[in-house]
Amino acid sequence: MKQKQVQILEKHSRILRYTHWLNFVFLSLMVWSGILIYWADDAWIKIPNQVAEVLSIKFRLAEGLGWHFFIMWGFSLNGLIYVLYMIKSLEWKQIVPNRQTFKEAIFVILHDLKLSKHAPITKTKFNAAQRIAYSSAILMGAGSVISGLAIYKPVTLGFLTNMLGGYRAARFEHFCFMIGFILFFIVHLIQVARAGWNNFRAMVAGYEIEKD
Amino acid sequence: MKLKKTNIEQIALRKRLVSSIIFGLLFFTIVILSFLYVKTQSTLLGGTPSVLRHSFEWNEKVWSKLTSKTRLSVHKPKPPKGDVPRINGDIGLDDDIDLKTYTVYIESGNKRLSLPISAFYAAPKVGYSTDFRCIEGWSEEIQYAGVRFSDFIKLYHVGIKADGSYYSYVGLETPDKKYYVSIDMESMLHPQTVLAYEMNEEPLLDENGAPLRLVIPIKYGIKNLKRIGKIFFSDTRPPDYWANKGYDWYSGF
Numbered sequence: 310m311k312q313k314q315v316q317i318l319e320k321h322s323r324i325l326r327y328t329h330w331l332n333f334v335f336l337s338l339m340v341w342s343g344i345l346i347y348w349a350d351d352a353w354i355k356i357p358n359q360v361a362e363v364l365s366i367k368f369r370l371a372e373g374l375g376w377h378f379f380i381m382w383g384f385s386l387n388g389l390i391y392v393l394y395m396i397k398s399l400e401w402k403q404i405v406p407n408r409q410t411f412k413e414a415i416f417v418i419l420h421d422l423k424l425s426k427h428a429p430i431t432k433t434k435f436n437a438a439q440r441i442a443y444s445s446a447i448l449m450g451a452g453s454v455i456s457g458l459a460i461y462k463p464v465t466l467g468f469l470t471n472m473l474g475g476y477r478a479a480r481f482e483h484f485c486f487m488i489g490f491i492l493f494f495i496v497h498l499i500q501v502a503r504a505g506w507n508n509f510r511a512m513v514a515g516y517e518i519e520k521d
Numbered sequence: 522m523k524l525k526k527t528n529i530e531q532i533a534l535r536k537r538l539v540s541s542i543i544f545g546l547l548f549f550t551i552v553i554l555s556f557l558y559v560k561t562q563s564t565l566l567g568g569t570p571s572v573l574r575h576s577f578e579w580n581e582k583v584w585s586k587l588t589s590k591t592r593l594s595v596h597k598p599k600p601p602k603g604d605v606p607r608i609n610g611d612i613g614l615d616d617d618i619d620l621k622t623y624t625v626y627i628e629s630g631n632k633r634l635s636l637p638i639s640a641f642y643a644a645p646k647v648g649y650s651t652d653f654r655c656i657e658g659w660s661e662e663i664q665y666a667g668v669r670f671s672d673f674i675k676l677y678h679v680g681i682k683a684d685g686s687y688y689s690y691v692g693l694e695t696p697d698k699k700y701y702v703s704i705d706m707e708s709m710l711h712p713q714t715v716l717a718y719e720m721n722e723e724p725l726l727d728e729n730g731a732p733l734r735l736v737i738p739i740k741y742g743i744k745n746l747k748r749i750g751k752i753f754f755s756d757t758r759p760p761d762y763w764a765n766k767g768y769d770w771y772s773g774f
Contacts (some may be wrong), residue, residue, distance in 0.1 A: 312530040319525040330545070334552050350658035370657065371767035375573030378580055378769070434524060463654065464739050464774035465588040467595055475595075476652050476660050514541035516534075519526070 316519050320434070320511040322398070328391040329512060335384035336490060338376060339453075343487055345373025353484060381457065388450045403434045404443045413437035421500075446493050453486035567767035581771035585707070594651040594713055594738040594774065597662040602722040606663050606729055609655060612762070613695030614727065614748055623732055628753035629679035629688070636677075638732045641718060644668040644676055649713050649738070656741040656763075656772065665736045667717035671710045680706070680754050692759030693735055696750030703759035704737065704744055708773055713738050716749065741772040 321329070348356055349370040361367050395401045406414075414437035419425035421438070429436065435443065459469040459479040473479040501509055511517045529537075562570040569577075620638060627634035648666030670691075674680035680688055691709045694701035708714065717736040718725055725731040730747025737745055743763040753759070764770035 312532060314528045315531055315534055316526060316528055317534065319527065330548065338556075346658065350655070352658065371567070371569060371763075372573075374656070374769065375569050375577065375767070379573050379576035462584060462588070462774050463652070464592055464594050465584060467592065471595065476654060480658065480660075510538065513545055514538045516537070 317516040318519055319515060320517045321515050323515065324390075324394050325400075326512055326515060328387055328394070331383070331387045332391070335380055335387055338380045339384055340487055340490060342373045342376035342380065345369040346377060347484070348373075353481065378461070381454075385454050388447075388454070392447065392451075404440050404447075406437070406440045406444060410437045410440050414441050421503075442493065442496070445489075449486050449489045449493070453483060453490070456480075456483040456486060459483075564767075567765045569767040577769040577771065581769070581773075585705070585771065585773070588773070590707060590710070591712060594649075597650050597652060599650045599664045600662050600721050604721045605726065606653070606720050607655075607659070607661055608726075608728040609657075609742070610747075611728065613697055613700030613746075614730070615699075616697055618696075618727075618732065618748070620732055625733060625749055626751040627677065627679055628751065630682065630754070632679060634677060634679070638718070641668050641673075641716060641733055645672055647672070647715060648719070649715070651713065651738045653736075653738060653745070654741060654774070656743050656768065663736075664719075664721050665715060665717040666719040666722075667715045667733070667736070669712065670714045670716055670735075671712070673716055679752075688754035689756045690754070690758050692751075692753045692755060693746045693749055694751050695746065695748050698750070700746060701760060701762050702735075702744050702746045703755075703761045703764075703770075704740070705771070705773075708737060708739055711737070711739050739774050741774075743768065744772055 344364075345366050348361060348366050356366070395404070413429050416425065416427070416429045417436050417438040420428045431437075455469060456473055456479050458466050459473050460476060460483055463470040463476050463479075470476055470479055473482055507517055559570050559572045562572060564570055564574075566574060623638050625636045625638070625641070627636065645668065646666055647669045648664060650662060650664040652660050653663045654660040668676075680691070682688060687706045687710070689706055690703050691706060692701065692703045714735070714737045716733055718731075718733050720726075720729055720736075725734060730749075733749045734747045735745050735749060758770070761770055763772075
């Protein structure tokens with residue numbers, strides 16, 4: 310007896326899924342240890358004492374630095390592998406915004422917020438808003454590594470520190486990238502939850518079942 | 522680019538999904554176990570798990586090779602004369618001091634020196650203005666002046682062994698020995714490493730380490746010992762206050 314056939318789309322390659330989930334682990338650890346460090350001098354957004362106590366992030370600077378300068382290697386290396394893969398496989402074309410992207414993204418956002426009934430037709434892997442979000446995430450990754458190096462080694466890599474406007478500015482930029490990652494993460498979670506199992510499964514097993 | 526379409530039997534597809542989920546769960550189990558493993562490991566020094574301590578040491582190896590011996594910490598415009606440099610930390614500064622009788626002890630091999638503070642005023646004076654960076658995260662521009670450490674050891678013929686080579690480490694401590702640091706000789710020989718008696722063009726304040734402190738802008742503030750009571754040289758690494766409390770011993774930029 311012949312088995313029932315299903316048509317699937319190969320959505321996310323193995324290397325893409327591996328780097329995605331590794332990045333999830335590394336980035337979470339970087340943000341967590343970064344907050345342990347930030348608590349010692351909460352320059353821009355004050356961490357209320359009660360919050361710090363509940364999250365148990367007080368007086369853990371040395372531990373935070375230890376983790377941060379350990380995980381940074383994995384985070385950077387994993388990011389580099391991902392970017393090289395995107396370039397080599399030409400998959401960068403699927404996420405880099407093009408001429409229509411910014412206009413289209415507005416319609417995607419209006420649709421997602423239920424302010425418009427007309428979803429723009431997406432013929433490619435990602436829609437316009439996704440293209441912008443994912444491209445920004447990659448740029449933020451690069452930015453956080455560069456600004457991180459600038460405050461980690463402001464003498465050896467002093468040219469980076471100068472390029473970013475000095476030590477204090479580089480530290481602020483590094484902080485902004487972290488905030489950016491947190492915001493990205495929240496929106497990403499909501500959107501993944503909304504998109505459902507078929508979409509999520511693609512990041513686990515690689516395939517999506519095509520709907521007619 | 523179009524996504525690749527394939528036809529697959531339903532049973533094979535189910536198998537692929539199940540194995541992916543098992544692999545994913547295994548991945549996260551390994552991640553959580555590794556995290557707990559690092560956290561619960563024996564601590565070598567000051568509560569830092571040994572994996573993270575080794576990572577500090579590995580980073581030190583990498584970055585001390587990449588840095589040049591003479592690359593300067595960025596030049597910054599002088600802060601206004603008399604601006605009070607930020608005061609942070611008072612360990613080792615409890616005792617009252619008398620400038621007239623204050624003595625800095627030097628130990629180098631068999632050589633012992635007891636220097637009055639005037640000996641430092643008499644030596645050639647250098648000054649820089651640059652960033653002072655605290656490991657907590659804040660930084661500020663400071664101006665400082667005093668005797669360059671490399672000039673000082675030449676002047677008094679200390680820090681050098683009988684065979685003409687330098688000792689590997691310099692140790693410094695406060696008169697009450699409550700605060701102490703150790704620093705690699707290479708960083709101590711950096712041109713901006715100064716035994717300072719002035720900050721922001723005024724004599725050092727007690728809270729900033731009067732009458733003589735170390736300013737080493739290529740390292741975090743924790744290494745910039747205030748109120749020097751003793752300087753000594755060694756080939757084994759002398760104890761370091763904050764390294765003993767779990768911080769990176771090298772702490773260099």
